[in-house]
Amino acid sequence: MDKLANDIFDILELGGRIFKNREVLRYSYIPDTLPHREREIQNIARILITSLAGHTPSNIMIYGMTGTGKTVVSKLLMKALQEKSEMINNSIQKIFFDLDSEFLGDIISNAFSALFNVVDFDEMYGKELANILHKPVKCVYINCQQMDTQYRVMTQIANRLAPFNEDDRLPVSGLPIDEVHSRVLDKFDSSNSLILIILDEIDRLVYKSGDDILYTLTRINEELQRSKVSIIGISNNLNFLDYLDSRVRSSLGAEELVFDPYNANQLRDILDHRSEEAFYSEAIDHEVISHCAAIAAQENGDARKALDLLRVSAELAERDHSPRLSEMYVKQAQKKIETDRVSQVVRTLPLQTKLVLYSILQQKISGRMKTTTKEVVETYSFYASKLDLTVLGRRQVVNLMNELDKLGLIQTKVISFGRHGRTTVVEANVPGADIINNLHNGLLSKLKGIKPRMLYSTTF
Ligand SMILES: Nc1ncnc2c1ncn2[C@@H]1O[C@H](COP(=O)(O)OP(=O)(O)OP(=O)(O)O)[C@@H](O)[C@H]1O
Ligand SMILES: [Mg+2]
Incomplete structure (x- = not known):
C-alpha cells in the first residue's frame, strides 16, 4: 500500500481522535441552547407568543453585526413556535376524537353538525374545528441573498407554505406579477394559518429589487380573509429602514431589536458549549478554546469566526494524527483561514x-x-x-x-x-x-x- 492509502486507512481505523460529532460545528447545525442570547430569545418569543392565541404578532426587525446569532436565533424560535402550534392543534383534535362516551360523542357531534351546517360531524370537521379554535402557525424562512426578486420571493413563500403537489406549485418565472399576486393570496388564504415570514438579509432584497415587495407584504393582511401574515426582517445594517417608504418603515419596524457583538467571555462559553458535543473531552484544552474566543472577540465578536477557527484547528490537528488540539494548530488555522479568504477574493x-x-x-x-x-x-x-x-x-x-x-x-x-x-x-x-x-x-x-x-x- 502506498503512503496516501496508508494515511487514509490510518484515519479511518482510528475514526479520528478529535471529533466526536463533526456536524455540531457546521453552519447548518442549530444547537438546542444559545448561550448569551437568552434575553433576545425571550424578547422575541414574548412578541410571537400572541400567534398561539390566534392574534397576529407585530412585525419585527432584528439588527446586528455579522456572526451575532440573528439567523440561528430566528431559526430556533421558528422551530419552537411551529412545534408548539402543532402540539396545541393535535391536543385539540385529540379532545374531539377521544370522547369515549358514545352518547356524549353524539351530542357533541350533532351540536357541531348543526353549528357548522354539515350533515356528518366527522374527522375532517374535527380538523377544521381545531383550526378554528387554534389557527396553526406556519413559518417560512427566506434568505434574500439567494432570492432577490419580488417574483421569486412571493412564489417561494407560497410554494413552501404547504406540501402542494407539483402541478399546484407556482412557476419560478413566467407569470405576470398581478397573476402571481392573486395566486399567492389564494395560497395564503387556503393555508388558513398564521404565516410567519422570516426575511433574512432583507437589505439585499431592497437593494436589488426595491421596497415594493415589502409594501405588498406589510399590506397583505388587508386582502386576506382566513390567514394572517407577520414578518421578521433581519439585517446587518442598522439604518436599513431609513431607505424605505415611510408606511413600510412604520409597519416593518413595529418592534426593533439589536444583537450586540459577543465579547471574549461570551464567545468562550459558546465554544465551550459546542465543544462538549463536537470533541472528545480528552482532545481539547480549555486554553485553546479561550484563545480562539479571544482572537474572534478582537475581530468584531463574530461567533462564526470563532467557530470556524476552532473547526479548522481541529481539522488540522486531525490531519496530523494528533491526539490533542494544541495552540499550535490554532496558529496554523488562522493562517489557513486568511489565505483561503484572500484566495477567494483573488479568484474573482x-x-x-x-x-x-x-x-x-x-x-x-x-x-x-x-x-x-x-x-x-x-x-x-x-x-x-x-x-x-x-x-x-x-x-x-x-x-x-x-x-x-x-x-x-x-x-x-x-x-x-x-x-x-x-x-x-x-x-x-x-x-x-x-x-x-x-x-x-x-x-x-x-x-x-x-x-x-x-x-x-x-x-x-
Ligand atoms: N449564542 C450562540 N450560541 C451558539 N452558537 C451561536 C450563538 N450565536 C451564534 N452562534 C453560531 O455562530 C454562527 C453565526 O451565527 P448566525 O449565522 O446566526 O449569525 P448572523 O448574526 O446571522 O450573521 P450574519 O449577519 O453574517 O448573517 C452560527 O454557526 C451560529 O450557530
Ligand atoms: Mg445571518
Whole structure:
C-alpha cells in the first residue's frame, strides 16, 4: 500500500481522535441552547407568543453585526413556535376524537353538525374545528441573498407554505406579477394559518429589487380573509429602514431589536458549549478554546469566526494524527483561514487586475516589502507582454491598484519628498507566496519561473 492509502486507512481505523460529532460545528447545525442570547430569545418569543392565541404578532426587525446569532436565533424560535402550534392543534383534535362516551360523542357531534351546517360531524370537521379554535402557525424562512426578486420571493413563500403537489406549485418565472399576486393570496388564504415570514438579509432584497415587495407584504393582511401574515426582517445594517417608504418603515419596524457583538467571555462559553458535543473531552484544552474566543472577540465578536477557527484547528490537528488540539494548530488555522479568504477574493478578480496584484506580490517575495507605482507599472508591463496581453497604460494600472486597495489586498500611500516631489508607496497586505502559488495554478500558469528584472534602488 502506498503512503496516501496508508494515511487514509490510518484515519479511518482510528475514526479520528478529535471529533466526536463533526456536524455540531457546521453552519447548518442549530444547537438546542444559545448561550448569551437568552434575553433576545425571550424578547422575541414574548412578541410571537400572541400567534398561539390566534392574534397576529407585530412585525419585527432584528439588527446586528455579522456572526451575532440573528439567523440561528430566528431559526430556533421558528422551530419552537411551529412545534408548539402543532402540539396545541393535535391536543385539540385529540379532545374531539377521544370522547369515549358514545352518547356524549353524539351530542357533541350533532351540536357541531348543526353549528357548522354539515350533515356528518366527522374527522375532517374535527380538523377544521381545531383550526378554528387554534389557527396553526406556519413559518417560512427566506434568505434574500439567494432570492432577490419580488417574483421569486412571493412564489417561494407560497410554494413552501404547504406540501402542494407539483402541478399546484407556482412557476419560478413566467407569470405576470398581478397573476402571481392573486395566486399567492389564494395560497395564503387556503393555508388558513398564521404565516410567519422570516426575511433574512432583507437589505439585499431592497437593494436589488426595491421596497415594493415589502409594501405588498406589510399590506397583505388587508386582502386576506382566513390567514394572517407577520414578518421578521433581519439585517446587518442598522439604518436599513431609513431607505424605505415611510408606511413600510412604520409597519416593518413595529418592534426593533439589536444583537450586540459577543465579547471574549461570551464567545468562550459558546465554544465551550459546542465543544462538549463536537470533541472528545480528552482532545481539547480549555486554553485553546479561550484563545480562539479571544482572537474572534478582537475581530468584531463574530461567533462564526470563532467557530470556524476552532473547526479548522481541529481539522488540522486531525490531519496530523494528533491526539490533542494544541495552540499550535490554532496558529496554523488562522493562517489557513486568511489565505483561503484572500484566495477567494483573488479568484474573482479580472485577469488584468490579477496581473497587477501578481506584480506587487512578486516584489514582496523577493524581499521588497514596499514598492512604488513606477516599479509596479514596469513589472506589470513586463509580465503582460510575456502573456501577450494588451499592456495597459500607467493611469489604468493605477486605477486597478485603487481597486485592489479598496478590497484590502494592498495598501497605497502617498509620500512627499519635499522639493524632490511625491511618490506612491505600495505594500501588499496578503501572504505573497501562497497567493502567487494559487495564481500559478490558474490563468497565470505561464509566468511560473519567470522573475522580473529587479531594476530598483529605492529602499523604504
Ligand atoms: N449564542 C450562540 N450560541 C451558539 N452558537 C451561536 C450563538 N450565536 C451564534 N452562534 C453560531 O455562530 C454562527 C453565526 O451565527 P448566525 O449565522 O446566526 O449569525 P448572523 O448574526 O446571522 O450573521 P450574519 O449577519 O453574517 O448573517 C452560527 O454557526 C451560529 O450557530
Ligand atoms: Mg445571518
